Amino acid sequence: MLNNDSSGKKVWAARPYRTFVKKTVLAPSALFLLLFLNACGSAFSGNARAIREGKTVITSTGETERDNTPVVLIPSLEGDDILGNEKISINISNASEGYIAVSYLGDSDRAKLQLTGNGQVTYTYDLFTGEDEVIPLTAGSGTYVSTVYENIDANQYATIFATEFTVDITNTYGPFLYPNMYVNFSPDSEVVALAAILAKGSTSDLEVVSRIYQYVIDNISYDHEKAETVESGYIPDVDEILSLRKGICFDYAAMMSAMLRSQRIPSRLEIGYAGDAYHAWISIYTPDTGWLEGMIVFDGTTWSLVDPTFAANTDNADDLASFIGSGDNYFTKYVY
Known part of the structure; x- marks a missing residue:
């Protein structure tokens, strides 16, 4: 983190x-x-x-x-290319290195990010208030669709933000060299x-x-x-x-x-x-x-x-x- x-x-x-x-x-x-x-x-x-x-x-x-x-590459939160709202921050400023940084700003005990790269596999990540998570962009360069959900009751979730962004990864092996959530x-x-x-x-x-x-x-x-x-x-x-x-x-x-x-x-x-x-x-x-x-x-x-x-x-x-x-x-x- x-x-x-x-x-x-x-x-x-x-x-x-x-x-x-x-x-x-x-x-x-x-x-x-x-x-x-x-x-x-x-x-x-x-x-x-x-x-x-x-x-x-x-x-x-x-x-x-x-x-x-x-040599441990250090993920960064520098840059101002940030997507989101009052409940979520998705920093794509360093996406060319093969990762994004996601911060959940809400107060739900359970929030989730779903990320799909280039129409391929959808990944689901747990998010926790006040913690910035580094998420690898393992689908490579292309278009990513991101949706953030917040738990509202029992097993029910509501969408709090959805967007898509295009990435040109110049550090080809970055997703597999940087530390990340896992x-x-x-x-x-x-x-x-x-x-x-x-x-x-x-x-x-x-x-x-x-x-x-x-x-x-x-x-x-x-x-x-x-x-x-x-x-x-x-x-x-x-x-x-x-x-x-x-x-x-x-x-x-x-x-x-x-x-x-x-x-x-x-x-x-x-x-x-x-x-x-x-x-x-x-x-x-x-x-x-x-x-x-x-x-x-x-x-x-x-x-x-x-x-x-x-x-x-x-x-x-x-x-x-x-x-x-x-x-x-x-x-x-x-x-x-």
């Missing part, structure tokens, strides 16, 4: 952990039925210690080292520091991906209890997930996306279906490979489609490879 600094300028700060009330009619409810984790934790030093103890093996090819300095991190996030440790000595983006991927599947376990009792409206706190060392698919994908983005590697947090299961995974981009769909694992010759949750919870490589196949088992519905 965006907070005021000492000069009064709004700057990005990672959101404190919180849970939300259960969604009702307007959100794509299936999306959020798997997204709850009650986080608690241990010290970050334990994660660095796991690296030193060798649970995640780090190797180098002997080529020129890649710069592992973290991939929520800042320069001070512990996952950013950990990603820099893991990336040190790497000679390519692919090696960074491999190291971060291996760390996550070795050190983060699946939380079956939380998966069975999940409530809608959860937004991952990536540092809490790191401390707790367990989570559900959304947590795996959000944590890894934050780490990769801080290392200048565009990553898409994707939500959809893996077989019959509603699930979350990531895709990554490197200049050498283009977009690699799903998550990947390197066998010494080729990169294969995989996702971190599944890889962390199976010891049978044949079962994993059989399920992954050509990627047909994965159907993407939402991208963040």
